[in-house]
Amino acid sequence: MKTRIINCTRLSTAIVVASFSCVQARDLPEPLTDSDFLYEGSPDAEVFELGRMLFFDPILSGNLNISCGTCHSPAHGTGDGISLSIGEGGQGFAKSRRTGPEGVIGRVPRNAQPLYNVGAKSYTSFFHDGRLEPDPLGTFQSGFWSPAREHLPEGLDNLLAAQAMFPVLSPVEMAGQKGENPVATAVAEGRPTDAWSHLANRLAEIPEYRAMFKAAFGHGEVTFVQAANALAAFQSKAFRSHESPYSQALKDNDPTLLSDAAREGMKLFFGEAGCSACHSGPLLTDHKFHAVAMPQVGPGKGHGSDTGYWRASGFMDRVEDEGRFRVTFDPKDKFAFRTPSLINVSLTGPWGHSGAYNTLEAVVKHHLNPVASLHAYDPVSLPHLDDVIEQTGEGSQLIFRPLNPARAGGYFLRDQWVQSSGKLRGHIAGANDLMPITLSNAQISAILEFLESASDPAVLDLVDLIPASVPSGLAPQPTRHQGASK
Ligand code: HEC
Ligand code: HEC
Known part of the structure; x- marks a missing residue:
């Protein structure tokens, strides 16, 4: 990442010299431009439009009941405003x-x-654990390392397009259950x-989609690879966002565009508070993986093994989320997660890889003494799941039935099991590599002001991206009305 000296002449004329010296500004990143984004910032209009329809159309879900937009809503910070979807x-x-019936x-x-700025070329992996990455050695024909390994097809335009191949395969997110x-x-x-x-055939049966694929790609063939390429074109442009006061200050090389408090916070962020050791560059992320003892709520990714949970509940005992370790199997990567971009961070809560923190202040304070914060953490309450189905049997004998009410207590224990177990909390604490630091309340407030200034509330107006209707004839998700009510 390039660094530069902030224009000192301009600063010396401003009243703010004391709170923002040239020296501390030396690590300020370069502003983003078109060439930092896929398609040099200008994806083809027809491809973009196709991607927009696909993004909000439940046609891509197995049971036709959820779209990408359900979890990545433009008016909800491109998320869904809840800890765990x-x-x-x-x-x-x-x-x-x-839950539905x-x-x-x-x-x-x-x-x-x-999804803000996911079209930036600087993204070298996707997902909290970075399990999708380029494969420069050409191990796989697709050109990407991914959970689909050799099954991932050729023809994906970029890493973001490759990402779009995966949500549709996730049973819990979009695909549904066997049978x-x-x-x-x-x-x-x-x-x-x-x-x-199967999904491509579904699209090909809809005349309006056939016409859109033809307009976008010049021929009538409909493949899911093209659908993924269109989704990438859409996301790269629609969710590009670098108009916040912070981004503007980088562009104009003029920190006086920020409030005094935000400028003080920026100075701490890039200086004494050490935040930019990981949250660096114009997107405030190094795109690398660090263990910062972030608490886990929810069921976990099926990692680890804790017979305590099995004994207490009768359910499978893999309740942890070990993060990057499950991709690399390198013990140094235990409980490490990808540094999130902090652009628009004040709009993207809850925060942390499992949405453990409900306020920006709490997640920032977590960084001051991560291990102590982990042990003191009081889990957020997750929405009650009224109707849960459980899987029994194996292979072709697989049966899904409503969760036995006698087992419900054990099932729901899982949401807070990791936090309630001293042993499992110890695993997360033991992996932490963020050293404690002392900051005064005034300094924390200043950092929060800076993070506000790195957010651009205008992005919530992106609700206009939601189409009034989609080619499948299903209701878009969210509808404009749902998308607008925050
Ligand atoms: C049920 C909710 C849900 C749906 C539906 C969903 N996503 Fe996601 N999305 C997530 C979650 C959760 C993650 C993080 C998963 C992880 O790290 O394991 C994620 C991660 C991503 C990322 C990676 C961002 C990054 O910074 O690494 C992209 C891009 C993305 N989703 C796009 C899509 C697209 C495109 C669709 C539709 C094809 C979609 N999502 C459907 C919940 C959802
Ligand atoms: C050692 C690297 C590192 C340092 C230093 C660091 N962070 Fe983080 N930060 C992370 C990682 C990694 C995460 C995500 C952890 C997770 O979800 O498990 C994170 C998460 C966050 C989040 C939540 C973002 C989200 O979308 O959930 C905020 C806000 C944040 N950091 C602010 C700060 C501030 C402010 C500082 C300085 C006081 C700081 N960080 C210092 C690595 C770091």
Whole structure:
């Protein structure tokens, strides 16, 4: 990352010299320009429009009941405003989202990531654990390392397009359960290629989509790879956001565009408070992985093994989320997660990889003494899941049935099991590599002001991106009306 000296001449004429010296500004990043984004900032208009429809159309979900937009809503900071999403099988939206009559298999185990600036070329991995990455050695024909390994097809335009291949395969997010629909069954049987083909065939049966694919790609063939390319084009442009006061100050090389408090906070952030050791660059992330003892709420990613939970509940005992470690199997990566971008961070709560913190202040304070904060953490309450289904049997004998009420207590213990177990908390604490630091309340407030200044409230107006209708004839998700009510 390039660094530069902030224009000192301009500063010396400003009254703010004392709170923002040239020396401390030396690590300020370069502003972003078109060339920092995929498609040099200008994806093809027809491809963008196709991606916009696909993003909000539940046609891409196995049971036709959820879209990308349900969890990544433009008016909710490109997330859904809740710690852990309720995926397919849910009803309602954002804070009022609950389980529907068909029930859900469980919670989505991680917080829905914000999509601001995901079209920046600086993204070298996607997901909290970075499990999707470029594969420069060409191990796989797709050009990407991913959970789909050799199944990921060729022809994906970029890493962001490759990402769009995955939500549709996740049973809890979009696909549904084996036997409910052909996409879910293909996923459960380890045939992702068939799942993608099935979705492409669905699109090809809809004349309006056929016409849009033709307009976008110049021929009538509809493939899921093209759908993914269109989703990437849409996200890269729609969610580009660097008009906040902070971004403006970088662009104009003029920190006086920030309030006094924000400038003080910026000085701490890039200086004494050490935040920019990880939250660096114009997007305030190094795109690397660090263990900062962030608490876990919710069911976890199925990692670890804790027979205590099994004994208490009768359910499978893998309740932890070990983060990057499960991608690299390098012990140094235990409980490490990708440094989030802090652009628009004041709009993207709850915060942390499992949405453990409800306020920006709390997640910032967590950084001051991560281990102590982890042990003192009081878990956020997650929305009650009224209708849960459980899986019994194996393979073709797989049966889904409503959760046995006698087992419900044990099932729900899981949401807070990691935090309530001294042993499991100890795993997270032991991996921490962020040293404690002392900051006064005034300094913390200043940092919060700076983070506000790195947010651009105008992005909440992006609700206009939601189409009034989508080619499948299903209701877009969210509808404009739902999307507008924050
Ligand atoms: C049920 C909620 C849900 C749905 C539906 C959903 N997502 Fe996500 N999205 C998430 C969660 C949760 C994560 C983080 C997952 C992880 O780290 O394991 C995520 C991560 C992402 C990321 C990675 C961002 C980053 O910074 O690494 C992108 C891009 C994304 N989603 C795009 C999409 C697209 C495109 C669709 C539709 C095809 C979609 N999502 C559907 C919840 C959802
Ligand atoms: C050692 C690297 C590192 C340092 C230093 C650091 N952070 Fe973080 N920060 C992270 C990581 C990694 C996460 C995500 C952790 C997770 O979710 O498990 C994070 C999360 C956050 C979040 C929540 C973002 C979100 O979208 O959930 C905020 C806000 C934040 N950091 C602010 C700060 C501030 C302010 C400082 C300085 C006082 C700071 N960080 C110092 C690595 C760091």
